[in-house]
Amino acid sequence: MTLAQNDLDELKAVAHAVADAARVETLKSFRRADLVTRSKSEAFDPVTEADRAAEAAMRAILAERRPEDAILGEEHGSRAGTSGLTWVLDPIDGTRGYISGTPTWGVLIALSDEGGPRLGIIDQPYIGERFYGGPDGATFDGPHGSGALAVRETTALSEATVFTTFPEVGTPDEGAAFARVAAKARLTRYGCDCYAYALLAAGQIDLVIEAGLQAYDIQAPIAVIEAAGGIVTDWAGGPAHRGGTALAAATPELHAAALAILQGAL
Structure with missing residues (x-):
């Protein structure tokens, strides 16, 4: 699916709004002594109240602004859509790091069609860094300012x-x-x-x-x-x-x- 520029502008704005909502919820509990954590299985597979609250906030944005799109989320499962587009959400990727207090976890947001992801965001709320990639390029924003992303040229x-x-x-x-x-x-x-x-x-x-x-x-x-x-x-x-x-x-x-x-x- 090719995204027209006006569609891309709207979808980017929604993706950033979803990331903003997740930032608020994840930071509420980060490095809090009273953080509630449980395991999803007998082997330690942690999930926190922040995981679930962040995804709920993300889904609320999508319900309001993109009700026709499907959703696949780690914590709250799948919702069908009619647009051919799916928002793929991981509210806290790296929950083990999150509960340990390390700033290496992140919020993941992708917009995909049947061929795979068309745009995506990796957001690190505590550091305040956001990495975006889509048809219009790749950018970052964070403590050192903003600019274009580019992989390095190592070949060996x-x-x-x-x-x-x-x-x-x-x-x-x-x-x-x-x-x-x-x-x-x-x-x-x-x-x-x-x-x-x-x-x-x-x-x-x-x-x-x-x-x-x-x-x-x-x-x-x-x-x-x-x-x-x-x-x-x-x-x-x-x-x-x-x-x-x-x-x-x-x-x-x-x-x-x-x-x-x-x-x-x-």
Whole structure:
């Protein structure tokens, strides 16, 4: 689906309003001693009152301004629509970081059609940074001002900085495949959740490799990174917007080098 300029302007305004609403709700509870946290499963999979409140606030904006669009959210599920567009929401990507007080979690907002994300926002409310990507380019706004996003031009894996969120990555085979990539990279770092994707779009790092993702984890990062000139696929080289595995790279050369190693896990 091609977005006309007037439609894009409206949709961007709505996306930013949704991000603004999530900022308010997530900051209310961040670093509060009385934050209520529970686990979604026997294994520690935390969700907080802030996750649910933020998504409810996001959905309220969409109900008012885009009632014809579908919604897919991590906390409140799916709502059908009639427009062919879906808002994909993760109110707090990195809840473990959120409850630990680290400023590396983020709010993810994507607008997608049947082909994948068309625009997206990665927002870090505590730092006050926002990263946008769409058909009209990629931009940032934060403590150092605002401007255009662009991935850096690293082509050699030996010069690359690679991130993943969890050291184990996914299955044992997936973890082993990641380790083979990391062994050839200059620097490997862990954590950051969605913030790592923002750093890639901002030209600070070169690769993000993850597994076990849901659609709401990856669609906004895809939109931002691709608009900044990067590449995002799954570990088979196909579309990543439905979740599963993801390989985000600054350049085609890095993507090809990492992909060749990761495909040994498939």
